[in-house]
Amino acid sequence: MPEKNLLKAERVAYILEQLQSRYPNPPIPLDHKDPYTLLVAVLLSAQCTDERVNKVTPSLWELADNPFDMAQQSVEDIQAIIRPCGLSPQKSKAIKKLSEILVADYAGVVPEDMDALETLPGVGHKTAGVVMAQAFGVPAFPVDTHIHRLAQRWGLTNGKNVAQTEKDLKRLFPEACWNDLHLQIIYYGRDFCTARGCDGTVCPICTTCYPNRKKPKLVKKP
Incomplete structure (x- = not known):
């Protein structure tokens, strides 16, 4: 039978x-050291491989590895580093803007809240879910x-x-x-x-x- x-x-x-x-x-496939760097790495991974993101982020963290410093960078400088990840015009603007919002509204701390994360530029439902699960251990x-x-x-x-x-x-x-x-x-x-x-x-x-x-x-x- x-x-x-x-x-x-x-x-x-x-x-x-x-x-x-x-x-x-x-293991978490994207290299990071805290919720902020994970958030940026996940944003960069849209339509891009994790391997490529992991090659790009060390240079980005040298430029700025926290929202206070990133908010001070120009979109052009951010874009120059992340260009290999694709969609760099949109991603660089989103990284700078979300960093400014984190500084202005959240004292530089990534919110441990799904709805709040989804309001950040460049952060959709999937990205917010990854951060909730991998940075904060919240079931997603x-x-x-x-x-x-x-x-x-x-x-x-x-x-x-x-x-x-x-x-x-x-x-x-x-x-x-x-x-x-x-x-x-x-x-x-x-x-x-x-x-x-x-x-x-x-x-x-x-x-x-x-x-x-x-x-x-x-x-x-x-």
């Missing part, structure tokens, strides 16, 4: 076990394009958009594991279930969850 595709509850349990065994203590489930893709391949969401994917994943997995899980999924995606390397029929999790899947799993882009 052919193997059966796993039911959703079985998929959730299997995925959680696999990810925790493969990545028991997932930031969903990027990689998590959005894998969640569809694994039958955990219908993939309408990243907001729906986040809602579905939060409902399926215990809150206590959210912060590690979003990193574990990213690492697994890089290692086994890449955009081109797996189409839903190649990697260990895809083939175990869906042994009867014959055609590539088409995913909806966010």
